[in-house]
Amino acid sequence: MATPVKLYGPPLSTAVSRVLACLLEKDVQFQLTPIDLSKGEQKKPEFLKMQPFGQVPAFEDENISLFESRAICRYICEKYPEKGNKGLYGTNPLAKASIDQWLEAEGQTFNPPSSVLVFQLAFAPLMKLKQDETLIRQNEAKLSKVLDVYEKRLGESRFLASDEFSLADLSHLPNAHYLVTATDRGEIFTSRKNVGRWWDEISSRDSWKKVVDMQKSR
Numbered sequence: 001m002a003t004p005v006k007l008y009g010p011p012l013s014t015a016v017s018r019v020l021a022c023l024l025e026k027d028v029q030f031q032l033t034p035i036d037l038s039k040g041e042q043k044k045p046e047f048l049k050m051q052p053f054g055q056v057p058a059f060e061d062e063n064i065s066l067f068e069s070r071a072i073c074r075y076i077c078e079k080y081p082e083k084g085n086k087g088l089y090g091t092n093p094l095a096k097a098s099i100d101q102w103l104e105a106e107g108q109t110f111n112p113p114s115s116v117l118v119f120q121l122a123f124a125p126l127m128k129l130k131q132d133e134t135l136i137r138q139n140e141a142k143l144s145k146v147l148d149v150y151e152k153r154l155g156e157s158r159f160l161a162s163d164e165f166s167l168a169d170l171s172h173l174p175n176a177h178y179l180v181t182a183t184d185r186g187e188i189f190t191s192r193k194n195v196g197r198w199w200d201e202i203s204s205r206d207s208w209k210k211v212v213d214m215q216k217s218r
């Protein structure tokens with residue numbers, strides 16, 4: 001039996017849950033080692049050898065370590081093309097380029113405002129930190145504009161890159177999940193017809209439901 005790959009970090013982290021969703025979608029065996037962010041375990045010298053910026057996740061396969069959740073997801077898909085969801089990262093150069101295009105849009109355009117909103121609206125209250133209303137307003141406006149583009153795209157295509165679910169859709173799950181389920185701003189997704197339909201579809205995949213269960217049991 002193949003040695004399981006190793007993932008380090010708590011399932012509650014958006015970046016860790018992105019990799020978990022990918023591993024489950026690809027049906028790749030893994031070993032999860034939780035890292036306690038509240039104790040600063042991500043800044044310890046041993047961890048910095050795997051993730052030099054002191055953030056989760058870190059990932060190991062065959063004694064090589066990797067960081068950056070989206071790069072790790074791409075690697076998992078390239079390493080295990082025949083496992084689980086075979087089309088998750090496309091099966092030809094053009095399909096991959098289309099997925100990459102929307103993965104970049106997620107990382108560079110969707111993630112900046114949505115991660116600020118997740119922190120401000122879902123995590124700051126739990127951490128007893130004061131919310132920054134100006135920052136919230138500015139980022140809501142930015143995310144709204146991004147989702148207007150998605151609304152148009154998802155009117156033409158079932159998923160972002162094509163009519164097939166892909167890594168590009170999966171990569172949106174962690175932030176969208178917190179915004180819909182842990183804040184009062186879920187309407188930003190659900191009030192848009194096509195984005196709402198897309199959200200229902202991607203969030204009801206078995207892989208993502210398992211990630212949510214892992215988050216609840218921590």
Ligand SMILES: N[C@@H](CCC(=O)N[C@@H](CS)C(=O)NCC(=O)O)C(=O)O
Nearest residue numbers: 013014015054055056057068069070
């Ligand atoms: N771009 C990175 C982001 C990693 C990241 O921001 N991780 C957060 C948790 S979601 C973290 O480790 N926060 C603790 C810290 O920065 O000390 C990725 O996708 O892997």
